[in-house]
Amino acid sequence: MRALIQRVTRASVTVDGEQTGAIGPGVLALVCAMRGDTEADAEKLAAKLSKLRIFEDDAGKMNRSLLDSGGAALVVSQFTLAADTSRGNRPGFSEAADPETGRRLYEHFATHLAGLGPKVETGRFAADMAVELVNDGPITIWLDIPPASA
Known part of the structure; x- marks a missing residue:
């Protein structure tokens, strides 16, 4: 599985004029399932994202994870990845x-x-979505979890 992660101060997704998801500080995760991916790959990607140290600690170093920071995640499907x-x-x-x-x-x-x-x-799978975000940093990270069968 593949994801583009952006640290945000806020993000939202709207479908047909209806907001389907919104968060404050945290991450926007644009997620794509690749041919051959399994549930185990999705779980590895989720674990990696939850522990990725991209939030600043008291010393200003990127040393805190999403879990440590108490941030939220806006997860949006993005097959174009x-x-x-x-x-x-x-x-x-x-x-x-x-x-x-x-x-x-x-x-x-x-x-x-x-x-x-x-x-x-979350967004809505396979929908035409409008995603708004304020990228914090900017911090943008590419995560790629190869299929377990690879």
């Missing part, structure tokens, strides 16, 4: 999981992350 731009100018998405698997793993990721402790809000 699977884009292959190696040939031509039109991205290919053949490495993304099929929609049914993608939905299952996205939901499993969000549920597992919430079970680890942080408040989790």
Whole structure:
């Protein structure tokens, strides 16, 4: 599984004029299930995100995790993270999981992350979403968990 993590002071997602999720300080996680990914991969990614030390401690060092900071997570599905731009100018998405698997793993990721402790809000899978955020830092981290079968 793959995720783009942004440390935020606030973030929200809206679908058809309805806000489906909003957080204060924490992370915006744009998440993509890749072909071959499993629930175990979603759990590894959630664990990695929850422990990723990207929040400042009292000395101003990035030494605190989402769990340590008490921050929240806004989890948004983003199949375009699977884009292959190696040939031509039109991205290919053949490495993304099929929609049914993608939905299952996205939901499993969000549920597992919430079970680890942080408040989790979500977007709506496969919807046209408007995401707003205030990137804090800016801190943006790419996380890639190769499939267990790889």
